Amino acid sequence: MSEVVKFSDVRVVRSGRPILDGLNWTVEETDRWVILGPNGAGKSTILNLAAAQLHPSSGSVEVLGERLGRTDVFELRPRIGIASTAMARQLPGEELVADAVMTASYGVTGRWNESYDEIDREQAEAVLDEWQLSGFADRLFGTLSDGEQKRTLTARAVMTDPELLLLDEPSASLDLGARESLLASLSEYAASDFAPAIIMVTHHVEEIPVGITHALLLREGRIVAAGPLAETITAANLSETFGLPLQVNEQDGRYTARAVS
Numbered sequence: 190m191s192e193v194v195k196f197s198d199v200r201v202v203r204s205g206r207p208i209l210d211g212l213n214w215t216v217e218e219t220d221r222w223v224i225l226g227p228n229g230a231g232k233s234t235i236l237n238l239a240a241a242q243l244h245p246s247s248g249s250v251e252v253l254g255e256r257l258g259r260t261d262v263f264e265l266r267p268r269i270g271i272a273s274t275a276m277a278r279q280l281p282g283e284e285l286v287a288d289a290v291m292t293a294s295y296g297v298t299g300r301w302n303e304s305y306d307e308i309d310r311e312q313a314e315a316v317l318d319e320w321q322l323s324g325f326a327d328r329l330f331g332t333l334s335d336g337e338q339k340r341t342l343t344a345r346a347v348m349t350d351p352e353l354l355l356l357d358e359p360s361a362s363l364d365l366g367a368r369e370s371l372l373a374s375l376s377e378y379a380a381s382d383f384a385p386a387i388i389m390v391t392h393h394v395e396e397i398p399v400g401i402t403h404a405l406l407l408r409e410g411r412i413v414a415a416g417p418l419a420e421t422i423t424a425a426n427l428s429e430t431f432g433l434p435l436q437v438n439e440q441d442g443r444y445t446a447r448a449v450s
């Protein structure tokens with residue numbers, strides 16, 4: 190098994206303050222990780238490092254066998270699929286949904302003068318179909334609901350068959366039906382033998398899709414616990430992560446949590 194992401198003693202300092210500190214973490218190619226933690230814990234910073242968008246202040250980060258700082262990130266980034274709110278903001282609202290997905294194959298976020306091959310079009314159609322977006326192909330991205338936009342972003346992130354898929358809060362702000370539908374699609378995708386290593390960030394255990402294999406719990410830039418999902422998502426670990434006594438239930442691979450009353 191090969192390592193897709195390897196953090197060794199990673200520290201990120203901003204405004205003189207460490208926002209990540211002493212992080213040691215490895216993601217193998219068959220892993221599907223969830224990163225959980227409160228606001229400001231450093232989750233997005235970890236994703237930005239894994240996306241080769243950010244360098245650590247000290248320590249080392251290896252992504253897909255390349256060490257950040259010693260590799261051309263412009264060659265590395267196309268191998269990584271990313272769906273995040275930052276990406277949503279970059280996509281022009283007046284872009285057709287089909288084009289918003291297809292532009293991923295050129296690593297651009299708006300159609301310009303690139304010439305797309307038939308194979309790009311076919312791949313975009315297949316991905317739209319797989320993520321139940323065929324009916325939206327001719328709509329403008331900016332006219333989609335939050336849920337439809339989130340689904341489009343995920344479809345876009347897998348368009349290029351990435352070797353690493355990063356999902357930043359893929360189901361945040363979705364209604365119950367849209368959340369469950371997206372989680373079911375993510376579970377199906379994660380179960381495929383062809384799926385890449387996945388790292389997703391969320392604030393809520395309810396948003397962990399079945400098929401996630403590992404969890405990293407983060408608080409104030411430090412790892413509280415990291416390892417196989419069932420061993421890591423415990424009441425004690427979650428209580429420490431979120432700083433209040435919590436109880437946790439698991440049923441059929443899905444989790445719920447609430448404060449101890």
Ligand SMILES: Nc1ncnc2c1ncn2[C@@H]1O[C@H](COP(=O)(O)OP(=O)(O)OP(=O)(O)O)[C@@H](O)[C@H]1O
Pocket residue numbers: 203204208226227228229230231232233234235392
């Ligand atoms: N450029 C910066 N200067 C100062 N502080 C920063 C900077 N960038 C991030 N931070 C701080 O680093 C911390 C971690 O930020 P990050 O966005 O990684 O957290 P997060 O866990 O993703 O939070 P959220 O759940 O709210 O999205 C936060 O306290 C944030 O304010």
